[in-house]
Amino acid sequence: MAGSTDRMAALTAVFGFSLSLGVATVSIPLLALSAGYDPAAVGFLVATSAASQFGARLTLPILLGRFADRSLIGASSLLMAMAFVLLVTSTALPVFVVAQLCAGAARAIFWTSSQTHAVRGDGPAVRGLVDLNVIGNTGTLAGPALGGMLAVFGLPVALAAAALGAAGAAVAAVFMRPLPPYDRTQSAGTVGLLSRDGVDVACWASVAGGTWWSMIGSYIPVILVGAGLGTIGTGWLVSGSEAAGMIALLVLRRLPERRIGRVVRGAGFVAIGALIGVAVAPARPEVYALLLAVGGAASGTVTTLAPAMASLAAGPNEQGDALALSGTFRAGALFAAPAAVGSLLVVLPIAGALALVGAIVALPGVAVGSGRIRRRPSGS
Secondary structure (H helix, E strand, O other), X not given: OHHHHHHHHHHHHHHHHHHHHHHHHHHHHHHHHHOOOOHHHHHHHHHHHXXXXXXXXXXXXXXXXXXXXXXXXXXXXXHHHHHHHHHHHOOOHHHHHHHHHHXXXXXXXXXXXXXXXXXXXXXXXXXXXXHHHHHHHHHHHHHHHHHXXXXXXXXXXXXXXXXXXXXXXXXXXXXXXXXXXXXXXHOOHHHHHHOOOOHHHHHHHHHHHHHHHHHHOOHHHHHHHHOOOHHHHHHHHHHHHHHHHHHHHHHOOOOOHHHHHHHHHHXXXXXXXXXXXXXXXXXXXXXXHHHHHHHHHHHHHHHHHHHHHHHHHOOOOOHHHHHHHHHHHHHHHHHHHHHHHHHHOOOOOHHHHHHHHHHHHHHHHHHOOOOOOOOOOOOO
């Protein structure tokens, strides 16, 4: 009974948090534009949140060693709610920046602490992480539609709803099982974990998956519109890519642990291959549809199985460090990959820049370890 209550509370928290994120995805850029900020300023504000998320991930091993993961889930949910409340009260630039910093840190802390709670729950780690991501994706997919409908009554109304969703996640966290913080004296540390079979592949695959999703949110739509698909066609293809990721998660929910290594490594290469394919493929809708479906499925696979792989290769008190590490690599890719493409556009067309970045990301995948997961006792 306690296990089912914990699971329901955890999934409720994930849904509330992700729904608020989905609402904010639409509402915050529109709020910035309506407040008089130009598109360049909106881009700066988005980058501020991404940088905050990356910085917060660097502190997560310490946080997970001092606080219970349900406490971090509740605190990060309240931090996210506070970010939305700030924007309801004011759209002045300093307030906007503080809100974005809070939102970025909240996202990093919430998702990693949710993952650590999931892998320490009853049942296989893969199944727990799949359920978490499916519920999270459901919220982030429903959120933009809800935000758009509420924006009819005013953007502050939409942001107030986002704040309520995040606050609801904080309430749900109270009913989660209180698992103890990790004992970091029993961890091999960042360098030791990175050199371990399983963790190294998981971190590289996280970069591959992060690179794909960063391009989905930036340059891939530019290529599709430039190829004549139009905004409606591009929107459908991007949504189809996200749907393919969810379908892949459901298919892989009962994947045996012994096969995770091969699947993660293969999915990393497939995601990068699809990215390069989009860059060099003939401009035909059916080709793009296939590539985006394949890339979305591969990236969805990596998003869930790479953290599971890292946690399985870690000792009982190293799981927090391993999950934070794989998440940091993903966050770094989300931040750095679009910046790298943007820099290359000075000397290369967009297709060439995407293909080159994809090739650079793929290279370490050849060199990292075997991908075999060897369970380790704590402190080994």
